[in-house]
Structure formats: C-alpha cells, structure tokens
Amino acid sequence: MVLDRLRRGATGRDPKKIPDGLWEKCPSCQKTVFKRLVEERLDTCPECNHHFKMTAPRRIASLIDDGTWQEWDANMTSADPLGFVDGKSYPERIAQQQAKTGLKDAVLTGRGKLSGLDIGLGVMDFSFNGGSMGSVVGEKLTRQFERCLEARIPAVVISASGGARMQEGVISLMQMAKTSAALARMREGRVPFISVLTNPTMAGVMASYASLGDVIIAEPKAMIGFTGARVIQETIKQELPEGFQTSEFVLKHGQVDLIAARQDLKSELARILNYLKPPKV
Numbered sequence: 001m002v003l004d005r006l007r008r009g010a011t012g013r014d015p016k017k018i019p020d021g022l023w024e025k026c027p028s029c030q031k032t033v034f035k036r037l038v039e040e041r042l043d044t045c046p047e048c049n050h051h052f053k054m055t056a057p058r059r060i061a062s063l064i065d066d067g068t069w070q071e072w073d074a075n076m077t078s079a080d081p082l083g084f085v086d087g088k089s090y091p092e093r094i095a096q097q098q099a100k101t102g103l104k105d106a107v108l109t110g111r112g113k114l115s116g117l118d119i120g121l122g123v124m125d126f127s128f129n130g131g132s133m134g135s136v137v138g139e140k141l142t143r144q145f146e147r148c149l150e151a152r153i154p155a156v157v158i159s160a161s162g163g164a165r166m167q168e169g170v171i172s173l174m175q176m177a178k179t180s181a182a183l184a185r186m187r188e189g190r191v192p193f194i195s196v197l198t199n200p201t202m203a204g205v206m207a208s209y210a211s212l213g214d215v216i217i218a219e220p221k222a223m224i225g226f227t228g229a230r231v232i233q234e235t236i237k238q239e240l241p242e243g244f245q246t247s248e249f250v251l252k253h254g255q256v257d258l259i260a261a262r263q264d265l266k267s268e269l270a271r272i273l274n275y276l277k278p279p280k281v
Helices: 002-008 035-040 056-063 090-101 135-151 166-188 229-236 247-252 262-275
Strands: 023-025 032-034 070-072 107-114 117-124 155-161 193-201 215-218
Touching: 023 035, 032 035, 056 107, 056 117, 056 262, 070 135, 090 166, 107 135, 107 262, 117 135, 117 262, 135 155, 135 166, 166 193, 193 262, 215 247, 215 262
Parallel strands: 117 155, 155 193, 193 215
Antiparallel strands: 023 032, 070 107, 107 117
C-alpha cells in the first residue's frame, strides 16, 4: 500500500496509466497519432495528412490575422416555420445542437484580414446538424455577399455540409436561389468570390453557392457531389469510376480549379486574392 502511494506520487495518479484524450486513431491510415500534433498541424494526420473535420472557430483562427475578426449576425437563430416534429420538436433539436457546439447555427460569418487583405469570410461547421443549410445559413451567407459587394471586398466561404435542412422543407431549398442571386449581383459588380470545398460538400449546398466561385478550391480527398454514390449507382445500374466524388476526381473533370492542403490554404487564398482584387469604382 505504502509503495503504491509512493509510486503514484503526490497526485495519487498511477504514472503508468496514459491519460485519456492524448491519442487519436486516424481513419485513413489507421495509425494512432498524438492528438496535440494533429492539432498543431491544423487537424491533419502527421502520418498520412488525412484532413479531420475542423470546427468553424478553429478554421477562422487558421485563416484570419490575429485581432482583425469582426463577426456578423452572431445571434441569428432558426425559427420553426413548419412546426416540424420527428421525435423531438425542431426548436428542441436546435437547442440541443447549440448546447453541443456552442454555435447558434451551422455557419459563422464576418470580416477580417487574411495576410493583410480585407475579406468577408463564411465558415460552415459540420458538427452543427451536419452543416445543413436552413434559413439562417442562407440568410447569413446572403448578407455576407451583400456586405462584400457594398464594401467591395472579396468573399470567401468554406463549405462543409450534407445539404439542405429537412426540418425547414421548401424554405431550406429557397436558400439555394437566394444565395445564388446574391452571388450574381456580386459578379455583376466584379467583386470576387472564392469557394472552398471541404469534406463533405454535398447536395443543395454544392448545387448552389458552393459551385459558383470565381475560383473553386478543394481540400484533399474531400467528398464533393450532389447525391450520394450509392444512390447514383442504384439508379443508373452501373459501376461508378474509382474515386468518384473525391476532390481529385472532380479536379480531373474540371469541377474545381485547385486542391490545396489545409496547411497551405491561407497562402493559396492570399495569392489568388492578390490576383483578383476588385477594381475601384
């Protein structure tokens, strides 16, 4: 008993026991990696560079210069337009997601400097209801585009979404048209929009604003498309090509312009934004 206490030291903890949360298993290479090293590499695997899902606040911190971030529409939350219930009411599900993530909805928008360049930035967070696009996501992104047009600063959106939010029905589908119309006005005003696709970017998000960038960038091995591969295969009754709906596949077929690893994204965005500075009026 005394020897056991001496081995554990003053803290009372067994020094041989590894604390929980120090290690993480990579789903790509299956190796167990030091979690702190993953975080230092912007949530990528030190062994195979697999890109883990990244929260919106961490993404903003990785791209925006320190002390320059100003959030827009921070307190906007969803109403319950359809009175939707699926075991729980829609407001209950929203409250549950807010408590779990600390976010009001599935996107953060704001203004800041990226390598000294003024931009409007929107970042989706897959951890909030699968990054689904409902009325709040559509409204916040539309307001971002309108503010960027007014200020004549480029807009950048980082997408991570399974598509439209089913609990809002046709109202969620209307966000596709609303965001696309706002981008059409930006294009008429010759203000650039860069779309960044992360894993996954699917369905109504990919079928609207995410595919309308003047430049479209994807992270490596991200899942990109409209309908899932299994549904497509069952519908057309044909085998799909290897790597179908990955970043590398859609790059080869002209749907994206560039694949950029997360560690290089800030410098790539700065390089492209310097080329695309909107003309003064």
